[in-house]
Amino acid sequence: MASNEEITGPISQEDIEAADKLKNEANEYFKKQSYNNAIELYSKAIEKNPKNAVFFANRSIANLRLENFGYALSDASKAIELDRSYTKAYYRRAAAYMSLGKYKLALKDFEYVTKVRPNDQDAKMKYTECNKIVKKIAFEKAISVDKKEVNIADSINLDAMTIEDEYVGPALEDGVVTLKFVTELMEFYKQQKKLHKKYAYKILIDVKAYLQKQPSLIDIKVPDDAKFTVCGDIHGQYYDLMNIFQLNGLPSETNPYLFNGDFVDRGSFSVECIFTLFSFKLLYPNHFYMSRGNHETLDMNRMYGFRGEVSSKYTSQMADLFTEVYNWLPLAHCINGRVLVMHGGLFSKDDVTLDDIRKVDRNKQPPEDGIMCELLWSDPQPMIGRAPSKRGVGCQFGPDVTNTFLQRNGLDYVIRSHEVKNDGYEIAHDGKCITVFSAPNYCDTMGNLGAFITMNGKDLKPNFTTYEAVPHPDVKPMAYANSFFNMLCQ
Structure with missing residues (x-):
């Protein structure tokens, strides 16, 4: 500057x-x-x-x-x-x-x-x-130090939770997410209704159990003639998430998706977004993917609304369980060994390999530097070399850094999210670093388009679909954010 x-x-x-x-x-x-x-x-x-x-x-x-x-x-x-x-x-x-x-x-x-x-x-x-x-x-x-050994997921007693007669919402079938459940849930949420806490807790416990078994870098295989979709930040904009599915079809085994972090915070329908996405993850574990973003972290959730929203709609115990689950979200995905997708960006050092990402111990809050931090926080810059981050965390990396990383790891290009773009996407670094951002009119103020990327397995060429924001109920963004922080930022 x-x-x-x-x-x-x-x-x-x-x-x-x-x-x-x-x-x-x-x-x-x-x-x-x-x-x-x-x-x-x-x-x-x-x-x-x-x-x-x-x-x-x-x-x-x-x-x-x-x-x-x-x-x-x-x-x-x-x-x-x-x-x-x-x-x-x-x-x-x-x-x-x-x-x-x-x-x-x-x-x-x-x-x-x-x-x-x-x-x-x-x-x-x-x-x-x-x-x-x-x-x-x-x-x-x-x-948390006193209770170090206490695992919230293990301490939840689902059997003690009764489903009241007056609850008429979607129900898990024998404790399992089905397509019927997810489609009913999406409609239920559109009417601003709340999933029963017993089902909400069950989804979180099951997602955590699944994610714990996954590596920090997930390899995705997309057949030559198959379509694959990558979405960027959603930020609690539930009605815009529904619009993506309207435009591009519901996730399925023949219509796989990767959502690239920042599912929550800012927008005031974050609970609805995350339970919809986690339900699809359980329904199609091998065809629906989710990366951790910098907003799937405790400090961000505390400031920007997600903790407040979960505590308001459910309990602070559930907010703590979310923190536990988010710690297990993968940090990056590699499509057909040729395209790396992460939320933030590349690294402050040139020698990072895909194996280094695979080895990251991710079950924690992100540190202030290193591979995990940079995957969640870094941003590209047009100038060559590196610069300190405008965000105060991670780094900014130039086209030469991107080239070196791609050559070292045998990759074609990277996809990342993390930044609002007027057109919903941006192609930088000679086409080798693509940003996709899927929350249109971010925070009801930015006026940007949203976008998602589709590609086929054969050439992995990115195609962009852009869209405008759709109407949502009159609940303002940041409605659940820390009120003191909101006051400071006026």
């Missing part, structure tokens, strides 16, 4: 006025939720006047909205460096820290504001709320 921040010496009145004009234009784009345009103009304002803390703080919040947590953090820190008394910059930095799961560092920022402004009630309230979150997480960690 070029910003000429190191410029010293006086800035002309002309540049100051031009910068303010650019900032005002950027603010208008921000209000329209056109965050990329806003960032471009804030950056131009910074070039004209790199000594104005407001420009950096404003660019920070725009980057937060785009989930560029690393950039948001550095911008907020620069704003603080320029103006130590600028309260809003501390709040921006705290929001960036929280987005990255660094709650104690966020608390330090709030603590500083309360010290320098002891009569500021807003600062006091934010400090108190953040402190509650830090204490709650510490408490949860202490309990």
Whole structure:
């Protein structure tokens, strides 16, 4: 992000006025939720006047909205460096820290504001709320250490759960998912009804048992004349998921799918999405695949709504069970030995092989670096080489990195998701790195198309289908997200 921040010496009145004009234009784009345009103009304002803390703080919040947590953090820190008394910059930095799961560092920022402004009630309230979150997480960690040997899936007593007479929803047949069950479930969900907790728990326990036996890298064989579909992020947009099946047919043994992570969070129908997808996984285990995304993690679920949604629709115990299940999701899939599919991207080192991915011990929350982290978090960049991630986690990799990785592993190209694209997809790195994103009008604000990829087993040539968002019931995105975090990001 070029910003000429190191410029010293006086800035002309002309540049100051031009910068303010650019900032005002950027603010208008921000209000329209056109965050990329806003960032471009804030950056131009910074070039004209790199000594104005407001420009950096404003660019920070725009980057937060785009989930560029690393950039948001550095911008907020620069704003603080320029103006130590600028309260809003501390709040921006705290929001960036929280987005990255660094709650104690966020608390330090709030603590500083309360010290320098002891009569500021807003600062006091934010400090108190953040402190509650830090204490709650510490408490949860202490309990999990005490209960290290307790496996939630094993502790669920399904026999003790009764199906009430008034429940008229879909039912498992002899405890098994059938096509009848899934089709009824999808219709039931469209009417905003809730699957019985006994069936919900059974699905989670069975999915976990299946996933535990799978490697971290799944090899998929697609026959020459067969079709295969890859979908990107769904993010709790259930009605758009239903539209994909409308456009491309329901999953079946002759219509296999791979969903490439980020099934939940942000959208407020995440429970409906994940139980539909897990049901198909149990119904067609060898023709329906799911990769872990960076949002199938505890910190993301805590901030962006999934934990809140599960706790609201079911229980916090079920939310903990989801965390257990997500830890076993595969990290990547390889189609016919020629196309590698992962949620995020490639690696900070050139020597990574498919065997290295196969050997990853994935039953955990992703670490802050290494193969597992980069598979979930990295992004491509147009420039050669590598750069620190705009997200603050993973890395950014150029076309040369992609080429080296493909040659080393005998692959044709990679498919990844993880980033909103206006057309629902993007072809980069000379056609060798493809992004697919399947949540149209992401968060009801971005105005993007969604897309999915179809290919046949013979040539594996990617074909793109794009589509617009469909109407959904009046439940706003992030309805179940941490309310304190939502407040910080306003």
